[in-house]
Amino acid sequence: MSDSVAPRGAVVEARGLLKSYGGKPVVAGIDFDVRPGECVGFLGPNGAGKTTTIRMIACFVRVDAGQLLVFGLEPARGARAIKSRLGVLAQEDALDPDLTVRQNLTVYARYFDVPRSEARARADELLRFVQLEDRAADPIRILSGGMRRRLALARALVSRPELLILDEPTTGLDPQARHLVGRKLRGLRHGGVTMLLTTHYMEEAEQLCDRVLVLDAGRILAAGPPARLVEEHVGREVLEVRDAADLPAEVLARLTALADRVERSPDAVHFFFRDGRSPAPALPLLERRSFTHRRATLEDVFLCLTGRELRE
Amino acid sequence: MSTRALRVWQRNFDSWRRFYAASLTGNVLDPVLYFVALGYGLGAFVRPIEGEPYLSFIAPGLLAGVAMNTAAFENTIGSFVRMEDQKTFQSILMTPLSVADLAAGEVLWGASKALLASGVFLVILAVTGVWGSPLEILNLPLAFLVGVLFGALALCWTAVAPSYDFFNYFFTLVVSVMFLFSGIFFPVESLPGWAAAAARALPLTHAVSVARALHRGEAGPELLPSVLALVAAAALLLWVATALLRRRILK
Numbered sequence: 001m002s003d004s005v006a007p008r009g010a011v012v013e014a015r016g017l018l019k020s021y022g023g024k025p026v027v028a029g030i031d032f033d034v035r036p037g038e039c040v041g042f043l044g045p046n047g048a049g050k051t052t053t054i055r056m057i058a059c060f061v062r063v064d065a066g067q068l069l070v071f072g073l074e075p076a077r078g079a080r081a082i083k084s085r086l087g088v089l090a091q092e093d094a095l096d097p098d099l100t101v102r103q104n105l106t107v108y109a110r111y112f113d114v115p116r117s118e119a120r121a122r123a124d125e126l127l128r129f130v131q132l133e134d135r136a137a138d139p140i141r142i143l144s145g146g147m148r149r150r151l152a153l154a155r156a157l158v159s160r161p162e163l164l165i166l167d168e169p170t171t172g173l174d175p176q177a178r179h180l181v182g183r184k185l186r187g188l189r190h191g192g193v194t195m196l197l198t199t200h201y202m203e204e205a206e207q208l209c210d211r212v213l214v215l216d217a218g219r220i221l222a223a224g225p226p227a228r229l230v231e232e233h234v235g236r237e238v239l240e241v242r243d244a245a246d247l248p249a250e251v252l253a254r255l256t257a258l259a260d261r262v263e264r265s266p267d268a269v270h271f272f273f274r275d276g277r278s279p280a281p282a283l284p285l286l287e288r289r290s291f292t293h294r295r296a297t298l299e300d301v302f303l304c305l306t307g308r309e310l311r312e
Numbered sequence: 313m314s315t316r317a318l319r320v321w322q323r324n325f326d327s328w329r330r331f332y333a334a335s336l337t338g339n340v341l342d343p344v345l346y347f348v349a350l351g352y353g354l355g356a357f358v359r360p361i362e363g364e365p366y367l368s369f370i371a372p373g374l375l376a377g378v379a380m381n382t383a384a385f386e387n388t389i390g391s392f393v394r395m396e397d398q399k400t401f402q403s404i405l406m407t408p409l410s411v412a413d414l415a416a417g418e419v420l421w422g423a424s425k426a427l428l429a430s431g432v433f434l435v436i437l438a439v440t441g442v443w444g445s446p447l448e449i450l451n452l453p454l455a456f457l458v459g460v461l462f463g464a465l466a467l468c469w470t471a472v473a474p475s476y477d478f479f480n481y482f483f484t485l486v487v488s489v490m491f492l493f494s495g496i497f498f499p500v501e502s503l504p505g506w507a508a509a510a511a512r513a514l515p516l517t518h519a520v521s522v523a524r525a526l527h528r529g530e531a532g533p534e535l536l537p538s539v540l541a542l543v544a545a546a547a548l549l550l551w552v553a554t555a556l557l558r559r560r561i562l563k
Contacts, residue, residue: 021563058406061563084408094399098327107326111319111407159407 009072010035011163011194012057016066019052026052028218029066034163039195041205043298044215045306050198051091053215054167057196058088071162084112087161091168093152095140101151102127102136105158112159119158126154130184146177153181157188164188166197170204182208202299212298214305221305226298234300235260235274240292244269251285258282263304272296316409320417321424323404339425343378343433347371350497351442361499364528371442372451372527373496373520375433379426379455380462380516384487386422387466388479394418395470401561411561415554419463426459427452445529454526457542458519462487464549471556490516495524515545 012034019027027049034040042050055061057070059079068075070082096104102123109119127133130150135143143151149169156164169185170178182204189195189208199205205212206226214222214229222229230236239255241247247269256262258279259271271279279293328335347367351374355366362369394400404414430452437443469482493500493507494516500508511517518538525531 060402060405080408080410083406086406088406090402090406092399092402094403096323096327096400096403097398098330098400099323100330103326107323108403108407110322111316111404111409113408 010069011038011071012196013069013072014053014066015068017053017056017063017068018065019049019056019061020064025218027056030215030218030220032213032220032223034194034196036194037192038210039189039197039208041209041212042196042198042215043200043202043205043212043302044198047217048215048306049218050215051167054165054196054198058086058165059083084159085162087156087159087164089152089156089164089166089169091171093148095148095151095155097140099140100136101132101138101140101143104140104151105155108155109158114159122158122160123154126157129157130154131180146173146180149173149177149181150184153184162194164193164195166195168198168200170199170201178204202297202302206298214302216306222301229301230296230298231275233304234296235272235277236296237273237278238292238294238296238300239271239273239279240268240294241271241286242268242290247289251282254282254285255279270300272300316413317416317420319409320404320414321420323400324417324421325424335425336428339382339429340432342381343374343429344436346374346378347433347436347440350374368442368444368527369524370497371437372444372448372523373494375430375437375451375455376458376516376519376523377491377494377496378433379430379458380490380519381487382429383419383422383426383459383461383463384466384482386425387418387463388470388473388482389476390422391418391467391470392473392476392479395561405561411558412554415464415467415550415557419460419467419550419553422463422466423456423459426463427456430455444527447526447529447531450526450531451523454519454523457539457546458516461515461519461542461546461549464546464553467553468549468556471553471560490514493517495520515542518542 010033012032014030014032016029016031017027018025018029030053032040042053044050052061056063056068056075059075059082063075071085073082075082096107099107105123105126106116106119109122110116114122124133127136130153132147132151132154135147140148153169156166166185170181173181178201185195185197185208197208209226211223211225212229213220222233224232239259252269255271258273258277258281260274260277261272263270263272273279283293351367351370355370358366360366360369401414405411434443434448434451437448465486466482469479473479493503493511494514495511500511500517503511518541522535522538525535
């Protein structure tokens with residue numbers, strides 16, 4: 001992997017981190033760091049080991065083998081000290097349905113020994129931050145999914161964490177809510193909060209993360225800044241031709257000659273072009289055909305590394 | 313146990329405050345129903361036991377039994393809802409609190425509700441003139457201790473329960489057996505020899521005999537072994553509940 005040198009003062013440091021369930025490794029000995037002020041994204045299909053890794057960092061799942069240091073402490077010995085500096089947004093919101101919106105924040109702050117007046121001030125500030133100030137006295141059950149997610153984010157922030165862990169912060173949200181949460185997360189990132197997140201939205205990872213790790217079957221397949229991964233693994237441009245079964249052989253040959261790499265899937269052919277190459281000379285040959293010519297994205301990297309087959 | 317256990321207690325108290333009316337009704341009505349039906353109703357047909365009117369005989373035992381029932385309910389159904397349905401435990405464990413804090417806080421909460429129910433019961437005793445000696449007031453800390461013991465036992469059950477149905481065993485095999493055979497309604501000595509010996513081994517039997525002695529004002533050093541046994545059982549069960557809960561939640 002590209003980041004094998006552990007910088008001093010890393011927020012999270014994992015070496016050979018391993019976790020098995022029933023003899024089957026879910027996290028199969030991975031190395032990674034999260035440095036102060038950085039936003040790191042874990043990408044990977046379901047079952048890749050993202051959530052298990054996050055849960056080990058949050059002291060919720062025991063480490064089987066390898067080393068894991070969070071703020072320089074081992075979860076097995078320093079769980080309390082670690083958790084007092086973490087903010088966790090779990091996949092399930094797990095908001096407290098017995099409490100009001102505002103109480104969800106003040107009661108949570110009390111678990112961190114935040115004094116009462118300070119907790120109230122933070123709760124009001126965070127409700128404004130996630131635009132729920134009109135909902136302060138509402139019960140949780142009448143909130144929409146997007147509102148719950150925003151409240152769960154506010155709750156994860158109420159202890160002013162040094163490391164914010166977000167497990168699929170925007171999954172299941174409508175585009176409006178997703179953009180709002182994305183905007184809030186970018187705001188936090190610019191404010192210097194160290195973040196570690198998992199997501200299935202590649203665009204989100206591209207916009208938010210300084211570095212991403214692509215995981216599959218418990219291993220890290222690739223790691224680095226999103227733009228570099230795109231450049232390294234797929235290039236600059238992609239030409240996607242659908243219904244390619246009857247594509248004339250000479251057109252296919254021409255495109256293949258221009259491209260750096262060709263990938264066939266049942267319903268389309270993808271041609272990848274690195275810097276300096278382009279499909280432009282061959283595009284007139286595709287007249288009246290269904291195709292897309294676009295910039296390469298992290299999603300191309302993801303599919304290229306983890307394949308197009310369903311995982312579950 | 314750390315002071316952080318108090319944070320769990322406070323969370324449950326905040327939740328209870330929002331819906332206390334329904335909960336309090338049960339806490340008040342439950343002992344009143346037992347007291348009226350068994351003390352006045354049944355008591356009218358029962359001759360005095362150990363020189364005491366039946367109502368006065370069962371009152372201290374009922375107090376301990378009510379404490380047991382209240383804590384047992386709170387730390388089975390109540391705790392299970394918080395653990396499984398509401399994921400409250402999961403959220404709490406993402407904070408500096410540990411499983412030990414969580415278990416202790418839950419049991420303290422169950423014991424507090426037992427204390428509340430017993431307090432209501434003592435008020436009824438005072439109003440109806442069944443209040444015994446001045447030492448009767450010590451039945452409040454006893455009820456709290458009973459609450460810790462049975463709350464911890466209930467939490468052990470919760471930690472291994474796959475579903476709500478699993479609590480049927482607990483209430484039938486543990487709670488009902490204790491309620492009926494711990495000397496609340498009749499002296500355990502009236503059971504056949506082997507059964508009396510078994511009944512004397514039940515933790516609630518010790519609690520009932522202490523409660524009755526306090527009611528009669530006969531408290532002396534002979535109560536100490538029973539009290540110490542209750543304290544030891546409560547501490548042991550809380551430790552077991554913590555271990556079982558840790559096994560269930562932290563994988």
